[in-house]
Amino acid sequence: MRILGVDPGLTRCGLGVIEAGASRSVALVEVVVATSEPGDEVPRRLAVIASALEAVLDKHRPEAIAIERVFAQLNVRTVMGTAQVSGIVMLAAERRGIPVALYTPSEVKAAITGSGRAAKPQVGQMVRRLLGEGVPSGPADAADALAIAICHAWRGAVAGARAEEGIATPAQARWADAERAARRTRSKPPVP
Amino acid sequence: MRILGVDPGLTRCGLGVIEAGASRSVALVEVVVATSEPGDEVPRRLAVIASALEAVLDKHRPEAIAIERVFAQLNVRTVMGTAQVSGIVMLAAERRGIPVALYTPSEVKAAITGSGRAAKPQVGQMVRRLLGEGVPSGPADAADALAIAICHAWRGAVAGARAEEGIATPAQARWADAERAARRTRSKPPVP
Numbered sequence: 001m002r003i004l005g006v007d008p009g010l011t012r013c014g015l016g017v018i019e020a021g022a023s024r025s026v027a028l029v030e031v032v033v034a035t036s037e038p039g040d041e042v043p044r045r046l047a048v049i050a051s052a053l054e055a056v057l058d059k060h061r062p063e064a065i066a067i068e069r070v071f072a073q074l075n076v077r078t079v080m081g082t083a084q085v086s087g088i089v090m091l092a093a094e095r096r097g098i099p100v101a102l103y104t105p106s107e108v109k110a111a112i113t114g115s116g117r118a119a120k121p122q123v124g125q126m127v128r129r130l131l132g133e134g135v136p137s138g139p140a141d142a143a144d145a146l147a148i149a150i151c152h153a154w155r156g157a158v159a160g161a162r163a164e165e166g167i168a169t170p171a172q173a174r175w176a177d178a179e180r181a182a183r184r185t186r187s188k189p190p191v192p
Numbered sequence: 193m194r195i196l197g198v199d200p201g202l203t204r205c206g207l208g209v210i211e212a213g214a215s216r217s218v219a220l221v222e223v224v225v226a227t228s229e230p231g232d233e234v235p236r237r238l239a240v241i242a243s244a245l246e247a248v249l250d251k252h253r254p255e256a257i258a259i260e261r262v263f264a265q266l267n268v269r270t271v272m273g274t275a276q277v278s279g280i281v282m283l284a285a286e287r288r289g290i291p292v293a294l295y296t297p298s299e300v301k302a303a304i305t306g307s308g309r310a311a312k313p314q315v316g317q318m319v320r321r322l323l324g325e326g327v328p329s330g331p332a333d334a335a336d337a338l339a340i341a342i343c344h345a346w347r348g349a350v351a352g353a354r355a356e357e358g359i360a361t362p363a364q365a366r367w368a369d370a371e372r373a374a375r376r377t378r379s380k381p382p383v384p
Contacts, residue, residue, distance in 0.1 A: 043286035050283055070272055080262055080275045087276025088283055091242055094235035 002029065004062035005149025006053075006089050007141050008070065010081030011038055013049050014145030017060045018131065020153035028131040029060055031142045042084070050088050057096060065093045066152035068144070069102040103151050108144075111151035123147050194221065196254035197341025198245075198281050199333050200262065202273030203230055205241050206337030209252045210323065212345030220323040221252055223334045234276070242280050249288060257285045258344035260336070261294040295343050300336075303343035315339050 001021075007014035017029040034052030036045035067089055070082045093100045106116035112126045124143040128135045130150060136142045193213075199206035209221040226244030228237035259281055262274045285292045298308035304318045316335040320327045322342060328334045 041292070043282040043292045046279055046283045047286040083272045083275035084279025084282070087238055087279040090235040090276070091238045091280055094239040100233070100235045 001064065001153070002060060002062045003149040003152050004056065004060065004065045005145045005147065005152065006065060006067045006086075007144040007148060008067060008082050008085040008089060009078075009141065010036060010042070010045055010049065010085055012139065012141045013052070013085055014141035014143075015053060015056045016142060016145030016147075016149050017056065017062060018146060018149045018153065020150075024154055026130055026150050026153055028134045028146070030056070031135065031146055032056065033136075033139065033141045033145075042081070045081075046084060046088060049085055050092070053089060053092055057092060057098075062098060064101065064152060064156070065089065065098050066101045066103060066148045068108065068148050069104045071104075101152050101156065103148060103155070107155070108147050108151045111154050112147050120144075193256065193345070194252060194254045195341040195344050196248065196252065196257045197337045197339065197344065198257060198259045198278075199336040199340060200259060200274050200277040200281060201270075201333065202228060202234070202237055202241065202277055204331065204333045205244070205277055206333035206335075207245060207248045208334060208337030208339075208341050209248065209254060210338060210341045210345065212342075216346055218322055218342050218345055220326045220338070222248070223327065223338055224248060225328075225331065225333045225337075234273070237273075238276060238280060241277055242284070245281060245284055249284060249290075254290060256293065256344060256348070257281065257290050258293045258295060258340045260300065260340050261296045263296075293344050293348065295340060295347070299347070300339050300343045303346050304339050312336075 001019070003018050003020055005014070005016040005018070007016075013034040014031070015034060016031040019027045019029055021027070032052065034049050036048040040048075067086055070079060070086055090100055103111075109118045109123055110116040112118070112130075113122050120140055124135075124137075124140060127143045127146050127150065128137070131146060135146060193211070195210050195212055197206075197208040197210070199208075205226040206223070207226060208223040211219045211221055213219070224244065226241050228240040230237075232240075259278055262271060262278055282292055295303075301310045301315055302308040304310075304322075305314050312332055316327075316329075316332060319335045319338050319342065320329070323338060327338060
């Protein structure tokens with residue numbers, strides 16, 4: 001399954017495409033960081049980012065788009081630009097019939113490193129370990145976009161499997177995990 | 193000059209078109225409030241608002257678009273939706289070569305009522321007084337969108353006239369106003 005991960009931003013917007021296969025396998029397809037000039041007017045800047053996005057969509061035809069969810073606790077100007085770009089990505093996805101998933105930064109970190117509070121460089125290291133040396137080692141936007149795509153590949157797969165079991169919420173999932181653990185304990189052969 | 197004023201929002205987005213003429217004359221062309229279902233996914237909702245916007249742009253071909261500037265001090269979810277819609281409006285404007293202007297809520301209030309702290313109903317009353325009974329008296333979104341368009345007509349005209357005088361900043365404008373006032377005082381005939 002081809003997945004586009006988007007780290008939305010007005011100055012730098014990471015666009016990472018991966019191919020996700022069975023058993024959590026992931027492979028790098030392409031990653032680009034679209035940039036716009038901070039000195040330009042916002043409408044112009046949005047159009048530059050939108051054109052880069054559409055070029056990636058045309059070239060790689062992803063079956064799913066995963067976007068980092070925006071929060072408002074940061075710098076107001078930055079958040080507004082990020083929200084504007086994420087709106088443009090969602091609209092482009094909808095118009096092409098591509099499903100969109102949103103993940104918080106800590107969901108992405110937890111999926112990639114096992115810890116929602118992992119440092120940024122650790123996420124980049126894991127992404128390079130998973131996808132190889134094709135991942136640029138420069139600014140984090142490229143690795144972040146790929147991390148979002150991998151997060152969707154893995155969480156989406158888990159969510160799909162759980163949905164088949166009829167497990168919908170995180171609480172239900174924890175309950176099911178606990179039940180499975182209890183079954184394993186119970187079925188263990190008695191210690192002689 | 194045909195102006196589209198936009199009160200951006202994901203649940204309700206006001207789109208007000210006016211024709212602005214000489215001597216601050218303004219006339220209602222059309223006003224619509226685009227709505228989306230709060231229960232739907234955000235990409236779907238953005239597409240609904242974008243289609244309504246594009247229908248207005250196709251029908252009325254405005255020469256300028258004025259948008260209310262978004263701030264982050266309100267509810268986070270609301271602000272994100274508003275920023276996403278404003279991004280989509282700016283992108284549509286840029287792609288059609290229509291210039292965009294942004295105004296804060298208090299700039300709009302001050303332009304319409306003379307006070308940046310005017311109450312919302314007062315803005316609606318002034319808009320109806322200026323544009324007539326074609327302005328819906330229901331929810332404020334319609335009147336707000338028209339107020340933004342009128343604000344652009346008047347502030348834009350003032351800014352244009354001042355630019356011709358070589359006056360660029362508000363401080364320069366205040367200085368010029370003070371100079372004119374002084375000239376008027378000086379040229380007054382002496383009291384007998």
